[in-house]
Amino acid sequence: MIVIYGGGAMGESLLAGLVRGGRDTADLAVCDRSAERARTLAERYGARQVEAEEGARSAEAVLLVVPPKAVPGLLDRIAPVLRPDCLVLSLAAGQPTGEVERALRPGTAVVRVMPNTAVEVGQGMCVLSGGRHAGPDRIAEACRLLGPLGDVVEIPEEQQDAATALAGSGPAYFYYVIEHLAAAGAALGLAPDAARRMAVAAASGAGGMLR
Numbered sequence: 624m625i626v627i628y629g630g631g632a633m634g635e636s637l638l639a640g641l642v643r644g645g646r647d648t649a650d651l652a653v654c655d656r657s658a659e660r661a662r663t664l665a666e667r668y669g670a671r672q673v674e675a676e677e678g679a680r681s682a683e684a685v686l687l688v689v690p691p692k693a694v695p696g697l698l699d700r701i702a703p704v705l706r707p708d709c710l711v712l713s714l715a716a717g718q719p720t721g722e723v724e725r726a727l728r729p730g731t732a733v734v735r736v737m738p739n740t741a742v743e744v745g746q747g748m749c750v751l752s753g754g755r756h757a758g759p760d761r762i763a764e765a766c767r768l769l770g771p772l773g774d775v776v777e778i779p780e781e782q783q784d785a786a787t788a789l790a791g792s793g794p795a796y797f798y799y800v801i802e803h804l805a806a807a808g809a810a811l812g813l814a815p816d817a818a819r820r821m822a823v824a825a826a827s828g829a830g831g832m833l834r
């Protein structure tokens with residue numbers, strides 16, 4: 624079972640992307656501080672809703688998608704019951720793998736991941752870096768898990784801040800350009816909807832040509 628901790632904007636994008644990518648929903652669970660939010664997501668995507676410790680006991684992989692300041696408290700709860708072979712994917716921006724490792728049983732494999740919201744439509748980017756106990760097999764496992772969400776690139780952990788600016792925030796730059804292209808088209812007399820479609824097609828077409 625894969626447990627997503629944190630059912631906010633990114634947690635939902637990941638859940639939606641994994642379901643869209645063909646992951647068996649019986650294999651997916653969500654845990655949020657708000658039980659109601661977790662229930663809503665579980666119902667929306669056909670996943671299970673779990674309590675923090677319950678999920679950790681049976682998870683093969685956990686995705687930490689809570690705000691960075693909430694990670695230590697969450698790890699305190701799940702570390703004592705987490706399976707020793709569980710793969711821990713930490714998506715909290717700016718949080719080094721060493722900090723996560725220190726809160727877990729020695730030897731636990733931790734992989735830091737910087738995603739972007741386009742994972743929701745299977746065209747995202749996940750930039751990952753392995754911690755001290757994440758060897759090539761665990762990195763390959765992380766790549767298999769994240770692969771259906773889009774592209775996956777492995778980088779040295781010290782480059783994660785740069786990746787956050789480029790990959791994590793990348794779609795926002797294009798939203799801005801698209802918005803202004805569409806507005807320019809509308810100012811030239813195009814119907815706003817047609818102008819927006821042209822701007823979106825230009826961006827996705829350019830991306831497709833460059834792949």
Ligand SMILES: NC(=O)c1ccc[n+]([C@@H]2O[C@H](COP(=O)([O-])OP(=O)(O)OC[C@H]3O[C@@H](n4cnc5c(N)ncnc54)[C@H](OP(=O)(O)O)[C@@H]3O)[C@@H](O)[C@H]2O)c1
Nearest residue numbers: 629630631632633634655656688689690691693697715716
């Ligand atoms: N959004 C992005 O584009 C993006 C990109 C890259 C990385 N990230 C990373 O992803 C993480 C989540 O970001 P987000 O934008 O999804 O934030 P968000 O919308 O605020 O969602 C975070 C969710 O986690 C819940 N939560 C807090 N503490 C928890 C706990 N101990 N156990 C379970 N759930 C808990 C929050 O509940 P409450 O609201 O009740 O506190 C909220 O539902 C962050 O670490 C961020 O750095 C986000």
